[in-house]
Amino acid sequence: MSSELGDFLKARRRQLSPAEAGLVDDGRRRVPGLRREEVALLASISPDYYTRLEQGRRRAAEPVLDALARVLRLTEDERVYLFELSGKDAGRPRSRPAQRAQPQLQRLLDDLTNTPALVLGRCTDILAWNPLAAALFTDFAALPREQRNFVRLVFCDTAMRAMYVDWDHVARACVAQLRMEASRDPRNPRWMMLVGELSVQDRDFRRWWGDHRVAERTAGTKTLRHPVAGELALDWSTLTDAADPDQQLIALTAAPGTSSHDRLRLLASWAAEPSTARAGPA
Incomplete structure (x- = not known):
């Protein structure tokens, strides 16, 4: 499962352009998508932590998985899949009725x-x-x-x-x-x-x-x-x-x-x- 998690993270970051992530493309990228360091920055975790996740040498806590799902622009199904690969219960975002002032x-x-x-x-x-x-x-x-x-x-x-x-x-x-x-x-x-x-x-x-x-x-x-x-x-x-x-x-x-x-x-x-x-x- 850990290798599947790493493969999934790598695939998703390579499919996401710097512009989609709100970053400036410096024109010197050898491969498409985001670098590991950029994903780590956007998710507010260290580059070493993220590298270990992709390499299957670290288990991610739920807040980190939520941050990665946000950074990588995962759909709800992809988010659930990310949690399942990590052995976590994703739960479903709770939709609430629109609020109105009392x-x-x-x-x-x-x-x-x-x-x-x-x-x-x-x-x-x-x-x-x-x-x-x-x-x-x-x-x-x-x-x-x-x-x-x-x-x-x-x-x-x-x-x-x-x-x-x-x-x-x-x-x-x-x-x-x-x-x-x-x-x-x-x-x-x-x-x-x-x-x-x-x-x-x-x-x-x-x-x-x-x-x-x-x-x-x-x-x-x-x-x-x-x-x-x-x-x-x-x-x-x-x-x-x-x-x-x-x-x-x-x-x-x-x-x-x-x-x-x-x-x-x-x-x-x-x-x-x-x-x-x-x-x-x-």
Whole structure:
């Protein structure tokens, strides 16, 4: 079985182009596909560890197999086969029904007219928001539902990315929070798809995901440079819904008497104007 596992890994990495893996082809490849070192880098394991797997001299743990399945773009059947060759139970990714914001959280959002707030679900999917949150970040209603994800926007939306004065700190915290969520539900296909997409698209995400840092989403301070309101220092805090712990309301506030407080009120007035009003969740 170990030789079959090595043959399978070699075959799959040779069938995957550098472009498909999100890597730059230097034009000096003697054989098609990915090098062992590149697979190891993308899977956040050492080259020696991966070489031993291909040579049948090392058994892989389940998290490593999951990482390899993601890096090598395995289908679900191929993923199951990979686990079977390794003597592991692959399980099946658990499909869950689409989340919707709890009604009580939606009512709370509607009442927060001077406070930007949004509801995050599993894998930081954005389930609901109020007009001021849309004015602060982006017009969430204009995005396809599958793209309404906070971590994805932090990395992929150029306007939102540019707003963060300390983007590196915010982005690394987002990755750590996503990894914590993934550890609670390791077979959720949603986070597997999200991590795969961002690993291909963003080198920073790929590197920070490999750091294996974890963090809870609790509270903190964000400094934003908004194109309308100017610089805003906002404190954010998290309210977890007791009826569905997978849903959290994130509210951002500014201390009274500060310039950020005044600018946030200005932004609220701007967002309330008919020409700039944002639509609610679709």
